[in-house]
Amino acid sequence: MEERYSARIARAGNAVPCLEWPLHLPWIDAIERLKRHRNAIIMAHSYQSPEIFHGVADITGDSLALAQAAADCDAEVIVLCGVHFMAETAKILAPDRTVLIPDPEAGCSLAASITAEDVRYLRALHHGAPVVSYVNTSAAVKAESDACCTSANALQVVEAMGADKVIFLPDQYLGQHVASRTAVELVLWDGRCEVHEQFTAQQVRHTREQFDALVVAHPECSPEVLAEADFVGSTTAMGNWLKEKQPPRVALVTECSMADNLRSQFPQIEIIKPCNLCPHMKRITLPNIHACLADLRHPVQVPGRVAARARNSLQRMLAIGRRDAV
Template sequence: MNQQEIKAEIRRLAQERNALLLAHNYQRDEIQEIADITGDSLGLSMEAARTDKDVIVFCGVHFMAESAAILAPEKIVLLPRPDAGCPMADMVTPEGLRQLKARHPGVPVVTYVNSSAAVKAESDICCTSANAIKVVNSLDAAEVILVPDRNLGRYIAGHTDKVCHFWEGYCPTHERLQVADVERAKKDYPEAVFMAHPECHPDILAMADHICSTSGMYDYVRTSADRQFIVGTEAGILYRLRRENPDREFILPTSRLICPNMKLTSLEDVLHSLQTLSPEITVPADVREKARTALDRMLAVPRD
C-alpha cells in the first residue's frame, strides 16, 4: 500500500475498532494529519479519559500512554511503538526519588507529567510545563522537590518564594538548543519573536520573548500581531503552527531540535496496532491509584 492507502485503511479500522487516534505535537507530520486530536501529553490523556471510544491509539512516547491508562483504566490503550521512550523520564527512578525524599522529609514532591507512572506514584502532585508555577505556588509548604527536569525546575524557582530542590534530569532535545543558535536566528530575523519551551536551558530562557508550553505556543501565535516567530522547541510543532497560521513565518533556530523517540512512530506502526490491538499499555492497580491521586491533585488546582 502507498501512504494514502495506509491512511485510508487506518481511518477505516479506527472506525471499526471504535478507536480514538491521539498524536502528540512532536509526532511526524503524517501522524498528526491522521489523528483525531493533537496536543500535549496531559491534554491528550484527558481526551482519552473523556471519550466514549473503546480503544485509544496514543502516538507518542511511553509515559504518555501510561498517563492515558491511569486516567482511562477501562479503555484499551495502545502505543504503536513501545520502544518510544523518554530519556528525561528515564533519568529518575522510584528508588532514586525515595532516596531524595528521605533527605528532605516532609517536603512535597511536584513531578512533571513527563515521568513514569511509578515515579508519579511516589509523588504528591503532578504538573505540566503550562501550569507548573501555579501548582507549586498552590502548595502550603516552604520547600518543594521538583522532578525530573532541572531546567523546568529552575524556571519555576524564578517564580516562587519556595525553596526548590531539583532532580538533575533534562530533555536531551531541548538541551541541544544553544545560545549561538538563537543569536544567529535573531540576527537573521530581527523582527521575529522568540518563543522558548521551559525545558530549554536557563541561558536560552533568558533570551526568550515568551516562555510557554507547546499548547501555549499555539495560543500565543493565534493572538499575536507578530508575523515571524523563532520556535524554541521540538520541530514537530511546526506542522500545526503552519497549518493554523499560513500567513505567519516560523523559524527553527537549529536542525538539532529533533526528538528521535517522537519520530519513531510510522503510519505502518499505527496500522499494525489497529489490526492487532497491540501493544497494549497497562499500569498495575496499586501504582495506578497512587499516580492518579497525584494527577487529580494537579487537576484540582484552579485555572485562570
C-alpha cells in the first residue's frame, strides 16, 4: 500500500511524521476506493491537515481556487474538506452535483458574525452603496450582496464596483487593509477571524528577533500585525511570494496547517510557525471523510431562491478574477 501512495507521501515531506503514515494509509486507501465508486472528487482548503491535503485531496487551494474548481467540476460528488460556507459555495456553483461536508459543524467565526438582516440594515443606512461580502459568509448573506470576494481579490472586486462608497463585510481587519490601498470609502462591519485576530505585533517582533526571519501575514490579522510584516497576502499570494523571493527563513503568521503544507512545497526554506490552529478546519478528519463518502452523509442544501441570488454574487467575483488573470 505504501508503494501505491509513495508520491503522496513524498509530497507531504516532513509535514506528516513517518510513524503516523501506517495509521493514515488504511483510511486513505479506503477513501480512494470510495472516490472511484462514487465518481467523487475531494477538494481541500489550504488549512486542512497534511494527511488530508496531501493524502486524499484531488484539488487544493484557497477559497477562490476551490470556488473556481466547483464551478468547473464534472464529478458527480464533491466532498468539501473545509468549513460550511465553503461547502455552501460549492453547492451554489455546482447545483446539479451532490456536495458533501464531512462535518456540518465545521463553522466560521466570520460567517457567524453577520446575518442577511444585518446586510439589509446596512443598505438602508448607506442607500445606494453596493455590498461586497467576503466569501467567509453564509449563502443568505451572499444573496444580499452585489459581489463576493476573497482575500486574494478583495481590492479588485471593491474597485470593480465603480462606486465612491462600498459596504465591505464582515472582516473588519481585511476591510481596513483594503481601505488602506484604495480611494474608495469602505463601510466596515465588526467581524473578525478567531484564528488571525489572536496574533499580536509583539509576537511578530519577538519571532523576527529570535529567528532572524522575514514575516508573512494574512490580511485577516490586525493592522498592528500587518504593519510589522514584510509581506501581506492571501494564502495563494503567500506561496507565490515564497516562490519568487526564496527567503532562507520565514515566519508565516496564519493558520498552522498552511505552514505545514507550504513547507512541503518549499523544503529549501525554513518555515517558522508562530501559528494558530483553526478548530473548525480540524473537525475534518480522514474517518469522517470516509463516512460521508460511504453513506453520502451530510449533503449540503441551499434554498433555490437564495442560491440563485448568491450565485450572481459569486459569479461576479469569478468573472473579475478571470478578467484580472488575462
